[in-house]
């Protein structure tokens with residue numbers, strides 16, 4: 860049990876592995892202005908958009924499957940500022956950027972305090 864907790868913490872503190880670096884640079888180049896550095900939907904362009912860009916580390920987005928999110932990335936989201944990327948990015952780049960978004964969920968520390976144990 861102690862061992863499990865130990866290794867879990869190790870994973871949380873680790874830097875994103877090399878495979879994610881491509882996703883990270885793609886994200887910084889194409890997505891960060893709207894979705895924000897940490898994916899919280901607070902990029903510099905966000906205040907000027909309605910509806911506001913999604914919080915990619917929200918429970919609602921996390922719960923969506925890779926397939927659903929890849930579809931949104933490829934085709935954009937109707938009636939929002941979210942553009943479709945299928946012309947601009949090859950499929951493996953769309954996947955790399957999705958992996959990076961998933962890693963933000965895993966690696967970011969939640970600003971909300973852990974709920975008290977009953």
Ligand code: HEC
Nearest residue numbers: 889890893910911912913920928931932936939940941956
């Ligand atoms: C011009 C601003 C803008 C840019 C650039 C942008 N997005 Fe978005 N994105 C939005 C908006 C607005 C939404 C819709 C709001 C929502 O889904 O909550 C959205 C929604 C999404 C969603 C759907 C979230 C969900 O829960 O369904 C994903 C995934 C996403 N964006 C990924 C990306 C990726 C990856 C990039 C870069 C390749 C990117 N976005 C670039 C504005 C932007």
